Amino acid sequence: MYGTRLRALSIATLLTxxxxxxxxxxxxxxxxxxxxxxxxxxxxxxxxxVALCGFVFGAVCAIQHLRTGASRWxxxxxxxxxxxxxxxxxxxxxxxxxxxxxxxxxxxxxxxTLVSFLIVFLLYATYQPLRFSIEDRDKQSRYASVxxxxxxxxxxxxxxxxRLAQTYTHPRVFATTDGGLEPRMKxxxxxxxxxxxxxxxxxxKYEMASKNTSAQIKALRRRLAGDEPPGPxxxxxxxxxxx
Amino acid sequence: MRQAVNAVLRRDLxxxxxTPQVVPGMALFSISAFVVFHFALQQRSVEGxxxxxxxxxxxxxAAVLGIARQFVADREEGGFEGFLLAPVDxxxxxxAKAASLFIFLVALELVAVPAFLLMLLGPSPxxxxxxxxxxxxxxxxxxxxxxxVGALAVQSRARDLLVPxxxxxLLVPxxxxxxxxxxPVFGGPVAAARWPWVLALYDLVFGLVAYAVFDxxxxx
Numbered sequence: 383m384y385g386t387r388l389r390a391l392s393i394a395t396l397l398t399x400x401x402x403x404x405x406x407x408x409x410x411x412x413x414x415x416x417x418x419x420x421x422x423x424x425x426x427x428x429x430x431x432v433a434l435c436g437f438v439f440g441a442v443c444a445i446q447h448l449r450t451g452a453s454r455w456x457x458x459x460x461x462x463x464x465x466x467x468x469x470x471x472x473x474x475x476x477x478x479x480x481x482x483x484x485x486x487x488x489x490x491x492x493x494x495t496l497v498s499f500l501i502v503f504l505l506y507a508t509y510q511p512l513r514f515s516i517e518d519r520d521k522q523s524r525y526a527s528v529x530x531x532x533x534x535x536x537x538x539x540x541x542x543x544x545r546l547a548q549t550y551t552h553p554r555v556f557a558t559t560d561g562g563l564e565p566r567m568k569x570x571x572x573x574x575x576x577x578x579x580x581x582x583x584x585x586x587k588y589e590m591a592s593k594n595t596s597a598q599i600k601a602l603r604r605r606l607a608g609d610e611p612p613g614p615x616x617x618x619x620x621x622x623x624x625x
Numbered sequence: 626m627r628q629a630v631n632a633v634l635r636r637d638l639x640x641x642x643x644t645p646q647v648v649p650g651m652a653l654f655s656i657s658a659f660v661v662f663h664f665a666l667q668q669r670s671v672e673g674x675x676x677x678x679x680x681x682x683x684x685x686x687a688a689v690l691g692i693a694r695q696f697v698a699d700r701e702e703g704g705f706e707g708f709l710l711a712p713v714d715x716x717x718x719x720x721a722k723a724a725s726l727f728i729f730l731v732a733l734e735l736v737a738v739p740a741f742l743l744m745l746l747g748p749s750p751x752x753x754x755x756x757x758x759x760x761x762x763x764x765x766x767x768x769x770x771x772x773x774v775g776a777l778a779v780q781s782r783a784r785d786l787l788v789p790x791x792x793x794x795l796l797v798p799x800x801x802x803x804x805x806x807x808x809p810v811f812g813g814p815v816a817a818a819r820w821p822w823v824l825a826l827y828d829l830v831f832g833l834v835a836y837a838v839f840d841x842x843x844x845x
Contacts (some may be wrong), residue, residue, distance in 0.1 A: 448838070448841055466689075477700055498633055501794050501797050505791070505794035505795060507790075508787060508790040508791050508794075511786070511787060511790070512777070512778075512781060512784060512787055512791070514783075515781035515782045515783035515784075515786075515787065516781045516782075517782070518780075522845065524779075524841050524842070525777055525780065525839070525842065528773075528777060528838045528841055528842055529777060529791075531834065531837070531838050532773060532795070532831075532834055532838065533795075535830055535831070535834045536794075536795055536798075539798055539826070539827060539830055540797065540798050542798075542823070543797070543798030543801050543802065543827070544797075544798070544801065546801075546817075546819065546820075546823060547801045547805065578759075608842045610668055
């Protein structure tokens with residue numbers, strides 16, 4: 383059985399996210415400088431934090447995979463990085479919209495967090511091409527794990543280097559994510575962060591359930607029809623050994 | 626361990642001296658890149674931050690060329706199998722390959738940096754030790770990251786595509802540090818004193834990461 387407790391998790395995600403956005407829209411006060419546009423903070427920053435944590439989670443799963451050699455850890459790492467990439471695309475788009483609204487340009491190079499995020503995103507974007515281009519399954523999963531660990535170590539270093547490289551930073555509404563936030567804003571922000579983390583977990587579980595189930599179906603079908611040659615691959619997702 | 630490192634390193638250097646391929650390729654590439662920069666920027670000479678940028682972009686791209694060639698012979702001529710059959714620590718391969726890449730990079734810079742000074746640089750360089758320090762620290766970092774990336778990409782079908790895609794983002798922090806550190810040599814602003822430490826931290830972290838994961842790239 384896969385995908386247990388998915389319904390409960392989905393409902394919790396929906397409620398928390400809706401509640402968080404409602405708090406952000408109606409309860410948290412408007413920013414004095416940026417007005418309504420500042421509310422994108424409640425979408426953009428939680429998404430970025432969750433995406434980065436997802437990359438680190440992928441690296442941790444990859445370490446487990448190399449230690450144990452079990453392909454389920456490889457699948458976990460793959461799905462985590464896949465989800466983080468999707469979240470990452472969202473972060474770049476919302477960040478660019480925010481930059482346009484508050485500074486008048488779609489892209490600003492002196493915003494170190496956004497620039498570091500772009501570099502990290504570019505690096506992880508090679509994860510799937512790397513998987514696709516290695517034919518041997520065993521090798522593919524091992525190499526993907528090595529990549530995930532290297533990239534996971536790269537994330538904090540990159541943020542450090544890019545932040546230090548800025549000779550001056552743009553005046554910002556808040557110095558750090560919670561530094562200058564008003565208490566009501568802070569509450570809304572944390573609820574949004576929780577909601578986004580739940581959304582990530584839900585999507586991760588859905589993807590895991592789908593991958594596991596299709597592996598099981600394939601195994602059952604093979605047992606019914608005798609051995610059939612595998613069709614062409616359309617995904618570089620790791621295959622699980624059928625039970 | 627030391628014996629194995631020596632053996633692999635000596636073999637790599639001998640292959641390169643008998644049929645020079647990687648170093649001349651990288652050196653020629655860097656000089657062509659300077660010509661391209663001259664026309665693309667439409668400037669007779671560069672200085673300051675721009676000079677540091679031109680030099681380091683060229684060195685980085687030339688290094689990518691070297692990284693892509695690093696394990697090709699081992700894969701095609703059975704060097705991996707031979708190494709795996711020998712009863713030696715697999716880390717020896719990492720150390721030897723990083724050392725040979727380091728030596729190739731130094732050889733490249735012996736050509737590329739003087740060529741840059743002659744062809745493109747406007748003001749005469751000052752405080753050359755900054756440039757030497759930046760080259761040393763950056764070469765170390767490129768050697769570790771490059772060996773890891775080269776070994777990752779060599780087994781894939783899309784090797785030539787993957788090496789730059791993997792290496793360039795990974796080397797961005799190193800580029801930032803190297804440019805900051807060497808800009809004053811060409812008349813740019815003096816950066817904070819922390820940059821050598823950032824570069825050293827980068828080298829240390831990726832040295833350790835490479836040491837930890839490299840074994841898994843050599844199995845079967």
